[in-house]
Amino acid sequence: MEKNFILAGFGGQGILLAGTILANAFMLDGKNVTWYPCYGAEMRGGTVNCEIVVSDSEVSSVHKQDTDYALVLNQQSFDKFVNRVKSGGTIIANSTLVAKTEPRDDIKYVFAPMGDIANSLGTSKVTNSAALGVLASVCGIVSKDAIESALEKVLGEKKKELIPLNIKALEEGYNNLLQVS
């Protein structure tokens, strides 16, 4: 089994952090995993993305042309990555900022109001955690518990006070989709 994920959004939406948490979750699950960011002249407000590959054996190539899952938090990222999803793959979009369109008919679409979930908890800053919750329930290869443990590990002692709110967002994201389907 080898699956890859592209996570993308505005700079500042916490995409690289969400990717780091997801990659840690896979590591805690005992999988081989790589995390690779777009790097260079990126800026706040521009688009940012990272790519995660998880595998039972050694990760074959770290940076791939197409992806099994794309998690996109804004419209630009949806437009950019919808064509990078493999046929039969899934794009998971933040419907708070992404219009519900289906430009291809060979991939699956999941629209979830990740931004609204975060806002209902008092801050849009936890949109990334809500998104991870949605992703976990859609892809089924990483447990919510593993993501929770990874979140605690990554935020660590220094940002300990932020953990409960992020876990709440994660759970709401996870459950939101269950209610929809």
Next chain:
Amino acid sequence: MENKNWKAENSEKVLIKGNYAIAQAAINAGCEAYFGYPITPQTEIGEYLSAKMQELGRGYVCAESELAAINMVMGAVSTGAKAMTSSSSCAVALMQEALSYASANELPVVLVNVMRAGPGLGYIYPAQGDYNQAVTGGGNGDYKIIVLAPSTVQECIDYTYRAFYLAQKYRNPVIMLADGLLGQMMEPATFGNYPYPEVDTSQWALTGAKDRTSRAIYSCAPDEKKQIQRIYDLFKKFDVITENETSYEEFETEDADIILTAFGSMTRNIKAAMKVLREKGLKVGCFRPITLNPFPTKKIAELAQNVKNFIVVEMNMGQMFKDVKCAVNGLTKIDLINRPCGEWLSVEEIVSSVEKILEKNYAASV
């Protein structure tokens, strides 16, 4: 936004970026001083060490240029200390003169090159275009550098340890040749402990001439005979390095008709391509030099006796290709699959290129 809250407990598996892994491994190896100048995609090495070296009471200098940085490393290691610099392609180009001097002076300089695209300023995306720069070198005169090429974040740690050890053991500069992909990516890895013995430098290091006669390390050689002998000695030393330290990995080469060869992080892609091609019924193996210098020429020559085709896969215009060709020495066919820089050749691209090559070389017979 990388996770820097991890604890470098020796046996713990941590998800860590290649650049941070190299930096922490240098600390574990006992690197007493770091000199460098920022450049993408390796800036995190200096960033990490700028804080840690101060905490540990070790040396850190953000030099005014790469030229200054590597000359500072020469100064530091001439005292017997372990020291390093790190940089990327176009800035490593500035260090070539010093590498020639360090080789002549037999100084254990450690240099990490996290490759980006060239020639000239190029850009920051990953590439493997500095194979020649590392292996052949851009400094003057006859000299050789030991070059190690990691393919995973774990190997970034392991080969950083090895670089410090080999540099002191042989009093020879060592380059660890990584690339932007390895520098920027995160992967689970374990630090372990620095696995090598400490090397005694007391017989040559410049430590102040208290209670002994003074020493000098210099490369100026007005005496022709001495200069000739010095070069012979350097090359004799490199013969020993070749004998003892040449290393490589091979995968499923026993029954292989075709051997894919790559260095550094491209190794992962050829291994995956090998699996796909094996499933299609082709007898494909992989060979990967770990030391690019000394190059495993002997082993490739041996493999070439039982193989029909070597195929070199690299992210440059065919730099390692010529070393493999030289080693194969006409015994088999040899082809190149390459791209100059940027997005790594995908497993699918490698598979289809291999199939095209086989069609070209053997028509319908394979």
